[in-house]
Amino acid sequence: MASVLVTGGAGYVGAHAAKALARGGITPVVFDNLSTGHRHNIRFGPFEEGDIRDTPRLAGVMQSHAVTAVLHFAASIEVANGEQSPAAFQDNNVAGTQSVLEAMRISGVKQLVFSSTAAVYGAPKYTPIDERHPCNPVNVYGETKREAERRIHDFAAAHGVQYVCLRYFNAAGADLDGEIGEEHEPETHLIPNALKAAAGRGGPMKLYGGDYDTPDGSCVRDYVHVHDLAAAHLAALAALEGGARALACNLGSGRGHSVREVLDAVETVTGRPVPFEIAPRRAGDVPVLTADPSFARRALGFTGTHSALEAIVRDAARFHAARWGMALPGEAGRS
Numbered sequence: 001m002a003s004v005l006v007t008g009g010a011g012y013v014g015a016h017a018a019k020a021l022a023r024g025g026i027t028p029v030v031f032d033n034l035s036t037g038h039r040h041n042i043r044f045g046p047f048e049e050g051d052i053r054d055t056p057r058l059a060g061v062m063q064s065h066a067v068t069a070v071l072h073f074a075a076s077i078e079v080a081n082g083e084q085s086p087a088a089f090q091d092n093n094v095a096g097t098q099s100v101l102e103a104m105r106i107s108g109v110k111q112l113v114f115s116s117t118a119a120v121y122g123a124p125k126y127t128p129i130d131e132r133h134p135c136n137p138v139n140v141y142g143e144t145k146r147e148a149e150r151r152i153h154d155f156a157a158a159h160g161v162q163y164v165c166l167r168y169f170n171a172a173g174a175d176l177d178g179e180i181g182e183e184h185e186p187e188t189h190l191i192p193n194a195l196k197a198a199a200g201r202g203g204p205m206k207l208y209g210g211d212y213d214t215p216d217g218s219c220v221r222d223y224v225h226v227h228d229l230a231a232a233h234l235a236a237l238a239a240l241e242g243g244a245r246a247l248a249c250n251l252g253s254g255r256g257h258s259v260r261e262v263l264d265a266v267e268t269v270t271g272r273p274v275p276f277e278i279a280p281r282r283a284g285d286v287p288v289l290t291a292d293p294s295f296a297r298r299a300l301g302f303t304g305t306h307s308a309l310e311a312i313v314r315d316a317a318r319f320h321a322a323r324w325g326m327a328l329p330g331e332a333g334r335s
């Protein structure tokens with residue numbers, strides 16, 4: 001059975017991708033330093049604890065497991081932390097990616113799928129955003145991911161490596177079987193925070209900015225189901241097998257939903273009100289961010305089947321409700 005290295009495989013999207021690989025008959029070898037990932041997410045293949053900046057260790061793992069490709073998720077991702085600690089972000093996200101590339105060179109691994117982000121685009125000049133949109137990141141997180149993409153591009157051209165950069169919009173939802181889900185600490189993302197408020201844990205949620213130039217005054221985002229993201233990584237590996245050399249693809253549903261619409265969906269799914277208060281705008285938030293996913297559809301067959309808002313919220317709610325002991329409508333008595 002083929003083996004693929006999954007850096008950051010103990011994290012949110014990485015763990016879902018590891019599960020998708022295992023389901024697809026590929027052994028996911030998780031490489032993670034457990035700085036933010038969770039040991040309980042590592043259950044689909046072997047685990048190698050280590051830091052991506054440790055090139056010899058990374059190369060050793062690639063060789064001992066005879067991996068044929070790398071899915072590179074390991075990164076620092078909290079936007080606010082990047083503003084406070086740019087050097088740490090550059091080190092982990094840029095130098096870390098360079099180290100992954102160098103380990104691939106040492107080990108002769110020729111295929112890479114990189115976990116990138118819509119943050120590489122910065123403030124949208126138009127929406128929906130396609131891949132021709134200029135890349136002018138407006139925060140350190142986006143800068144580091146953009147720089148990592150550049151390094152991958154240059155390295156790939158020089159060393160005959162094939163790659164796909166997947167630019168996620170708003171990753172959300174949870175595993176369809178409820179095995180894995182979003183567990184950031186502290187949690188900053190909208191859907192888990194809204195569910196927390198609905199469950200009565202930690203008081204009302206803050207809705208950042210009620211006066212944007214959008215239909216209901218709250219920000220509009222493109223939420224994409226983590227299951228669909230995971231599937232796109234397998235499709236990217238297949239595209240590389242099929243001869244793709246250098247791709248960057250947006251992964252989004254192509255639909256925008258406001259924060260208020262998300263809160264409505266959480267109320268519908270949980271059958272509970274979501275207590276919230278309007279708070280000042282959050283630094284760096286743009287009013288509207290939506291993807292044009294048509295290139296991903298053509299290049300990867302990406303359809304975003306599970307990315308309807310209510311399906312995303314339902315799967316996230318199931319995951320969190322099980323951990324919090326919160327009953328959901330229609331689930332009473334289920335074993």
Ligand code: UDP
Pocket residue numbers: 170188189190191193205206207208209219220221259282285
């Ligand atoms: N948001 C909010 N309250 C929260 C978390 C997020 O109002 O507790 C808003 C945020 O301002 C943005 C949207 O929800 O407009 C999505 O934010 P999230 O942090 O989930 O993802 P991002 O768009 O920052 O990647």
